[in-house]
Amino acid sequence: MRALIILGLVGFAAQLVDGSLGMAYGVTSTTLLLAVGTNPAAASATVHLAEIGTTLASGISHWRFDNIDWKVVAKIGIPGAVGAFAGATFLSSLSTEVAAPIMSIILLALGIYVLVRFTAFGLPRGNLGKPLRKRFLGPLGLVAGFVDATGGGGWGPVGTPAILASGRLAPRKVIGSIDASEFLVAIAASIGFLVGIGSQNIDFAWVAVLLLGGVIAAPIAAWLVRHIPPRILGSAVGGVIILTNVRTLLRSDLIGASGGVQTAAYITIVVIWVAAIAYSLREYRRDRDNESVEAIEAPENGQVAEGVAGTPR
Incomplete structure (x- = not known):
């Protein structure tokens, strides 16, 4: 019973993070x-x-x-389902030990880009509103779905930073679209696993409690992502991506860092991450205050101008 309660809490926490940042449910639960x-x-x-x-x-x-x-859900979700089914079907014969570090390097680069861009400059507006092309979302979904099924998580860590980095969709829309399209990925991966390994190795009580915790957290996370400012959300997502993939790289055979080196790296990243979020919060408040002042001054300036124009010379 204790193990089931813990699993339920993990499902709640994982979905709270996933629903508000667009990633980490699979990674947390699978770990x-x-x-x-x-x-x-x-x-x-x-x-x-x-x-x-x-x-x-x-x-x-x-x-x-x-x-x-x-539109984004359709363009990325269907290829994602294909990739997830393929990844699930061949997981038993596929080694991801070589691919994982390479993918982590790519994701780490994207994470650094997202963190720096949102922290230093806020929400990218130059491309905001421009359509995301199928030729970009299709391959992205295929790769993300495959990684997600073979690694037990990866749909969000691959898809979210890539779309965020394009600057064409507001962060809350990116996260909501990634979460919605993951439904197709989850179905396809589950079918692939049931075909590949059957149901005898699956504990459906664990499935149920993970599901229950996630369902309770889902509406809370959706509310949070709508009310967290995009600049702060972008900094938070960037930090998650960096921390997750540095951890993968340091533990991989490619680097094989000692426990002390890993701890020092995690502390350094967390300190920088917290500082970035604090800076984004300060800049957001300053921009908000400036906009409020401009909104107040605009009508007053209009009234003054009108009075001056109407005053006889």
């Missing part, structure tokens, strides 16, 4: 399942089965808060 000895295919299958419910709840919640661009 816990692997830590207690679940084999990789069964762990990923368990998480994806739970995600069918959590992503549906999350998608509905984001829809109610107008956080979704349905």
